[in-house]
Structures are given as structure tokens and as C-alpha cells.
Amino acid sequence: MIDKFREDILSVVDAVPSGASIAVGGFGSSGRPDGLLDALCELDRRDLHVIVNNVGHDFTGVGRLLHEGRLRRVTASFPILQEFYDEYFAGRVELELIPQGTLAERLRAGGSGIPAFFTPSGAGTMLSDGSFTLRYSPDGGVAEHVPAKETRLINGREYVLEEGIVADFGFVKAHKADRKGNLRFRLSARNFNPMAGMSGKHTLAEIEQLVEVDELHPDDIHLPGVFVDDVVMTTGKAPATEDTAATTRKAS
């Protein structure tokens, strides 16, 4: 019998070693798997490479990992948090800055067996030409650049070769799941979560509601359980309201 539901979040996250790469869902704090991220702190994991859209606005979620000095590298489009930049400019954390659509597609591609793809995003900019600083040295100089990316003219337009991301782990926050690991997200909390789940060689999902198998209609599953290895209840806020309660207004 397939049963991916686990009672104890710490024993699930214990599979993640220090030094791992982790693709994390969420857009800001919306749909971010804070329970799994907090567990990394409880287990004292360090030297992590986190692939996520934002570090966040405060010291929760990925911001807590940063605040506690647990990050080696961040791959992101919009870090936001000032303390992240302070650490980056001081040479204590690396930043691989990439366009947001490239981030989503690199995760999707990595999880789809596509090693690289060409995109127009970032062509002719410092995010593809090798001039963006990956790591500063402690004296404020540049220790290492993000390498220049291969480019190609296709039908007369320049495109950038971007590599798919296969992360050691995927961390996902979902609204509902069944014991087979089928996931359903809610409203804009879906965002990067399906991509993070696809990218992870081993994917952990924290959820708000566990439902019986077949309660999620096969047509309504956003991420099939084949991408998901372990399911745990979120340690965060109470389950959100039902989908039907989504606030909808007539266009005015």
C-alpha cells in the first residue's frame, strides 16, 4: 500500500543533510513551506543552497535560514530582505540572480528531464554576460562572477541557454493531499510549488488538510503524487477556508 503521510515533521526533514540543495515553493510568504524550513533550523542544518523566488520580508521561512547563517547560496529573482544583501555584500552568502520566469522554467525543466533550454529573457544583460557577482570577498571585492551563459541566434534573435535545475530536495506547501501524495494548491499560493516539487529528487510536502483517496478528483490534482515522497501536516496557521470561499467580485 502506498502511504506517504508521516506524523513527525522532524523525522521527515532529517533526511536533508547539511550542504543539500533545496527547491522551495512560495511567492513571498504566500504558499511557502515554513514548517519544513523551520525543521531545518531545529535540526541545525547548514551550508544549504536554496532555490526560491524570494528570501522574504522578515526572519521567517527562508529569512530564518539566512538570519541563522544556514545558507551557502541562494538562487532567486527577487531576494528583498535587507539582511540577505548585507550578508551577500559581506561575502557570506552567494547570490545567483535569475529572471523569475527563468527560475520557474529551470525548475520545471529539471523535473522534466530537460537539461537546458533557450530563452530570450536576460539576453544582452549582465544576468547572462558573466558580469554579475556571485560572491563577494570579505574586503568588498568580487570573488567570483556567475559564469557567462551560452547564447545563440535563432531566427535572428538572441537567446540564452539556461540549465534545468534538479535539486536534491523539493519543499512544497499544499492545501490538500491524500496519502498517495496527490496535491492540490489554493489560489495564488500555488505559484512555484508545483515546479519546486518537480525539481526535487526527493520532495517533501507540508499540507493544510489530509483527505481520503478519491476525494480529490483526478481532474483536480495540481501535482500528482508521483512527484511527492513524504507528506506532513503543516505546523503553521490553521487550514484555510474552502476554495468556494475565494473572494470574487464583479469587475467594476
Place this chain on the structure above:
Amino acid sequence: MTGTIPAPAPVVGRTREGIAERLAEDLQDGYVVNLGVGIPLLVPRFLPADKEVVLHAENGVLGIGAEASPEEADPDLTDAGKQPITLISGAAITDSAMSFAIIRGGHLDCTILGALQVSASGDLANWYVPGKNPAVGGAMDLVAGTPQVWVAMEHVDRKGQPKIVPECTMPLTGKGVVTRVYTDLAVFHVVDGQLRLVECAPGVTPEDVRARTTAPYTEHLAG
């Protein structure tokens, strides 16, 4: 290139709201539009009731409604600025890869962005001031994929220096991507990689615009 120039005599053009109002006149019924931060976020309040314009947010919302009241606010429903929103009827939610398929794949009609600089050939710089915190978000995908990229910005920066320049000195977001520029003083179109002044704001003369613009352009003023 873009050295310091002496400040010309003061001129009063459109307000920030006025720039948004003028731009909103040019949005067509049925457009699907993505809005950047700054003046672009003022555009929805000037959309006339007889035009149906669908607003897209890069975090996967197609059909943003009004800002959510505190009672309506739902942490699972936000816009790209992480603010609580409502949905219009007929809205759709996607994941981030689908959201950027919409953007990069050319399925939006128009994206409206702020800018640090726009060049004579329509290059855009709007993501990074060297020495400050770098963050790009979806800007490079939006300009790479959207057929019409309209910039809404002040004509000069806070120090009075022109923002429409021969070549961008700030890091580029995209090359040759801007199709229109709406400022407090004027409207420019970019046609075949060249800037055209097509309109001056009320009370603003072509000479006022010329004195505050270092980029070369041609005049195509109506009347």
C-alpha cells in the same frame, strides 16, 4: 554620453496620476495587461467602464480585481507586490511556469513598467542601480515576451537629469524592447528602433521636451 546638464527653466506637465490617465486612454478593449510597480499601478483607476481590460500578476493571477478589504484579505490570494487582492469574475489562477508561459510566450497584449532610463533605440534599464540591492523579478521576462512594452515614468530624475538618453548607462533589462514612453511632459513611440515624439502634455512645448531629453528623436506631432 549623458553628462550633467544645466537645469532648464521650470515646466509643469502631468502629475503621476495624469501620466497614468493619459496612458489608460491608449489601452484597448480586450487587452490583457501586466503592471509594474510605481506609476503603472495607478493605471487601473483610470480605465473607463466601457473597456474590459484584464490585469495579470506574475505570481499566477489572470484577472485581478479590486484591492481586498481587511475582511476579504486572504493570505492565499495576493498580487505580485504581495498585497491582498480580489478576483474579477472569469479570473484564472496558474502556477509560475504557466504564468511566465503567458508572459514570455507573447500572450499578453501589453506590459506597463517604470524605468530608470530609456535609450534612443528603445533599450530599457529598470532593475538595478549599481551599488544598490540587485533584484530582477519578472522584468526581463516581461520585456522579452510582451509585444507592447509601455514605460510610464517621470521625464527626468530627482536631480533633474534626463532619463531618455542616447545610451543607457544603467544595466539593461532588455535591448530595443520599449515601444512607447509616457512621461509628465510627452508621449514617445519607438518605431523601427527610433524614438518619435508624438505628443506634448498640455502646457508643454516641443522646446521644453528637447531641453530635457538627451536622446536623439524626431518630431511627429499631430496638427
